[in-house]
Structures are given as structure tokens and as C-alpha cells.
């Protein structure tokens with residue numbers, strides 16, 4: 001009788017299992033199907049287009065267009081395969097580069113072949129262009145296209161180096177965002193200097209325009225002096241910023257006085273020299289390692305040394321799901337002793353945990369109370 005009951009239960013569980021797959025879709029798999037669906041959509045659209053085009057009557061195809069004739073004095077290059085060849089050459093070049101990098105250090109031949117192909121196609125284009133050039137009827141004068149000045153009543157600001165200076169400053173500022181605070185500060189000072197200068201220029205220009213309202217005469221803006229002083233200042237700032245960023249100044253074993261503000265950019269700017277080979281390892285060195293996957297820890301019990309600080313390498317393998325490790329007295333529901341930072345997967349943190357008295361603790365995810373384990377300090 002029990003066996004029959006068991007069979008019925010199994011069958012029912014099977015039905016639930018299958019229906020749950022229909023009711024609760026696997027979103028990951030569905031998302032992965034989106035490109036396929038898009039490709040199918042494109043194919044259907046193209047097929048529809050071909051059918052419609054084939055069915056369209058001749059009148060709907062538009063009148064035949066006359067071959068374009070360029071206006072006088074305009075030279076059109078003759079049709080040429082050179083751009084197509086050059087594109088192919090560029091493709092071969094980049095393919096060679098990729099292959100060479102993939103087989104480093106043995107793939108130079110692919111790179112050289114690609115380079116040769118690109119060079120040959122570009123030379124072919126050059127020859128075509130020179131033939132074109134030789135075929136041109138040379139004209140001595142070109143029509144004047146550039147007007148000598150603005151129309152009357154229109155004021156045009158004078159030439160200025162300010163936009164160039166502001167661009168340089170902004171570039172340094174953005175480099176600072178990437179490489180560290182020293183360059184950021186240099187860029188900010190540069191930006192401030194160039195913007196204040198621009199403001200001054202604009203003020204002077206505005207006053208001149210106002211004066212012109214009364215005198216009826218607006219003097220042309222003089223050509224600006226070369227901003228030698230500003231550029232020298234920029235170079236000095238850039239050199240100082242770069243030196244701080246790469247750690248040239250202050251000397252690493254230098255006096256403590258200058259170390260505090262400058263110490264921070266140096267480690268951020270360049271990775272620790274000794275750490276690069278070991279840093280590749282996916283599991284960082286720590287006293288204990290805990291993995292979270294599918295909203296569960298991989299261990300149910302861990303042991304740590306009592307009475308001294310220790311480290312937990314916590315690997316969150318659930319993409320986009322927040323987890324952490326918190327330590328509670330006695331059991332996972334006891335009073336909280338210590339709480340690690342909550343962070344989204346996939347990511348790894350090494351927690352620095354302060355010393356615990358010997359005894360039994362529970363560890364738990366602050367986000368998912370069902371993720372628990374036992375921690376023994378001894």
C-alpha cells in the first residue's frame with residue numbers, strides 16, 4: 001500500500017515540477033534567446049521586403065536617374081576599387097593583429113602579413129589618386145569662398161586661445177579622474193586659470209561692444225598674444241601631477257611630513273610592484289573562505305582562531321544578488337557581534353574581522369536570513 005502511495009506522490013511531484021517550468025519561466029534562458037528572436041525578425045522583414053519588391057509594378061520603381069555631372073571647376077574622382085581594397089587591407093591588418101596577440105610571442109608573421117596587405121592596398125589607392133591628380137585640368141585661382149568679415153551690425157568675438165586652453169585643462173582633469181587625485185588637482189587648477197582668463201576676455205569684449213553703442217565704431221579685436229606664461233604653468237602643473245601619480249615625488253622612503261597627502265595617489269596610480277603575479281588568483285589569501293551561490297553558503301561550519309583578528313574571503317557568485325556575512329552570538333538569530341559589508345555578486349571581498357572571544361557563534365546573511373552557518377572560535 002505504501003508503495004502505491006509513494007508512486008502517486010512521485011507522479012504528483014513530477015506534474016508539479018513540469019508545470020512549474022511552464023508557469024515560472026527561466027528568465028535567463030529567455031533573455032539569452034532575445035538575439036535569436038531579433039535575428040528571426042530581421043530575416044522575416046528581409047523576406048517580406050523581397051516579396052513586396054518583386055510584386056511591385058515597374059511604375060513604382062521611380063524614374064531612371066541621370067548620371068550626375070559635377071558643376072564646372074569641381075573635380076570628381078573616377079570610380080575606383082581602391083577604397084574597397086583598402087577596407088579589405090585594414091580588415092586583414094586587424095585580423096593579423098588579433099591573431100598575433102592571441103599567439104604572442106609567436107604570431108609576428110600574421111601581423112607582418114596584415115601590415116603588408118594594408119600597405120599594398122594603400123599604395124594602390126595612392127597610385128589611383130596620383131593618376132586622378134595628373135588628369136585634372138589645373139586652374140590657377142580658386143573662387144574666394146571666405147568672406148573678409150562679418151556683415152555690418154554683427155559683432156564677432158576676436159580670435160582667442162581660451163577654448164584650446166580649456167580643452168587641455170579638461171583633458172588633464174579627465175585623466176585625473178582615471179589616474180589619480182594629483183592629476184585631478186592639476187587639471188582643476190588649469191581649468192580654473194583658463195576659465196577665469198576667458199571670463200576676463202569676455203568682459204573686456206563686452207565693454208568694448210557697449211562703448212561701440214555710443215561711438216558707433218567697434219574696433220576689431222586684436223590678435224591675442226601667445227599664452228606662453230599660461231602654457232608654461234600648465235606644463236609645470238602637468239609634470240608635478242604626473243610625478244605624484246607615478247610616485248616619483250615624494251621619495252617613497254621620504255620624511256613623513258609630505259607623505260600624508262601624496263601617499264594616496266601613488267598606490268592608486270600604479271599597482272603594487274610585488275603583487276601582480278599573485279593577484280591573478282581568484283581566491284585571495286584569508287584565514288577562512290566562504291562562497292555564496294544560489295542564495296546559500298557553501299559551508300555550514302567554520303573554525304577561526306579565538307582572541308585575535310582574522311580575515312574571511314567572501315566570494316559572492318550570485319550575479320546581481322546582494323549577500324554578506326554577519327556574525328551573531330551563539331546562533332544566527334542571537335545578538336549581532338559583527339557585520340560585513342553587503343555587496344552584489346559576482347564579486348569577492350576580504351573581510352577584516354576583529355578578535356572574537358572563544359565560543360560558538362552563528363554566521364548569517366543580513367539580506368537572506370535562511371543563509372546560515374556555525375562559526376567556532378577556539
Ligand SMILES: [Cu+2]
Nearest residue numbers: 323365367368
Ligand atoms: Cu544573502
